[in-house]
Amino acid sequence: MNPHRLLLSAAIPALMALSAMPASAQTLKVVASFTVLADVVKQVGGEHVKVTSLVGPNGDPHEFEPSPADAKNLNAAQLTFVSGEGLEGWMDRLITASGYKGKPVTVSEGIDVSTMEEDGEKITDPHVWNSPVNVKIWVANIEKALSAADPADAAAFRANAENYTKTLDALNAYAHAKFDKVADDRRKVLTSHDAFGYFGREYNVSFLAPLGLSTESEASAADVAKLIEQIKSEHVKAYFFENSNDPRLVKQVAKATGAEPGGELYVESLSDAKGPAPTYEKMFKYNVDQLAAAMAKSS
Structure with a gap:
């Protein structure tokens, strides 16, 4: 028997198995604006996402200066997450410079935000993540966006979101137990x-x-x-x-x-x-x- 034909016949079942695999085999390329948000996206996305944080560890998201590498990462992203509420003042410039065609998902939508007067101007406090109660809203918004981008893995995103929400509830209870007695x-x-x-x-x-x-x-x-x-x-x-x-x-x-x-x-x-x-x-x-x-x- 022709050895090439033998190799081909052996390969056909493997190719058929690959074609039968769900579309979820792809991993979503995701960009998050800063490390705190990137971690929460990872918790919800699990193995189905590859998350890049624009601002690195120990970096200040207020004073961040994007680099050409950041523009390249953003351009390659299938999905981008920002916290919003004025935190990422540099994001619009980066989107223009990178040629990114998508619209970032603002995860803080739906949070009961605080405002304060600063230099005669009313501004919103963007630091919503410092309460895990608010991060639960982040999680819901992240799950929704990931499921829309990758419907085949929606069940996994939902399970991850439910588990992580329990973690956030435990963190909230932990903090109350520490401070309520002070x-x-x-x-x-x-x-x-x-x-x-x-x-x-x-x-x-x-x-x-x-x-x-x-x-x-x-x-x-x-x-x-x-x-x-x-x-x-x-x-x-x-x-x-x-x-x-x-x-x-x-x-x-x-x-x-x-x-x-x-x-x-x-x-x-x-x-x-x-x-x-x-x-x-x-x-x-x-x-x-x-x-x-x-x-x-x-x-």
């Missing part, structure tokens, strides 16, 4: 900028900061002086700096008030794989533990 007058902390509004709203913790909602904002001497007086009068005992921005200003304020260092918080960026906050779940728990320990110390 006296109200001890739930006060000094941080670098106003990134913990939703955390504070959920767990009744007051966060004081020299900078506003964006790390791009600047604090005036009068604002800093006013903050120092407030910290002294309210007896705020601990300060924290953030992994993704400059700690010098908060350290200056702390020095003027006598506040003690509580450590580093992961606010809008995960750590690298070797750090204490490589996933959203670990980031949130780590922050809760750091804050609760500082409050217990000051009691």
Whole structure:
């Protein structure tokens, strides 16, 4: 028998098996704007997605400057996720530069957002992920978008979303168990900028900061002086700096008030794989533990 014919006859069943496989064999190429969001997309997408984060570990999503490599990754993406609410001010420029034809999915749609006055302007607080209650809405929006892009794997996305929602419920319960027993007058902390509004709203913790909602904002001497007086009068005992921005200003304020260092918080960026906050779940728990320990110390 012709050896070529023998090889062909052996290959036919394998080819038929491949053709019978569902279309879900493809892996969706997904881009997320920053590491916290990228991790949540991975939790919902599982093995069916390959997620690239534009802003890397320990990076600041406010002051991010996209590179040609970021434009290339975005252009190749089948699906793109942003948090929205003004966080990714650089995204429109990157979309134009990259030639990306899709429309990013805004995962924060449906969240009860907070607004505040800053420099005479009403702006939305974009840091919604610092409450796991809000991240549940992210998860629902991510599942919907992934299922629309890859209907064959919709059941897997739904199962992953349900499991991860249970994880988020457990994180919320964990934080309440830590903070609900702390006296109200001890739930006060000094941080670098106003990134913990939703955390504070959920767990009744007051966060004081020299900078506003964006790390791009600047604090005036009068604002800093006013903050120092407030910290002294309210007896705020601990300060924290953030992994993704400059700690010098908060350290200056702390020095003027006598506040003690509580450590580093992961606010809008995960750590690298070797750090204490490589996933959203670990980031949130780590922050809760750091804050609760500082409050217990000051009691």
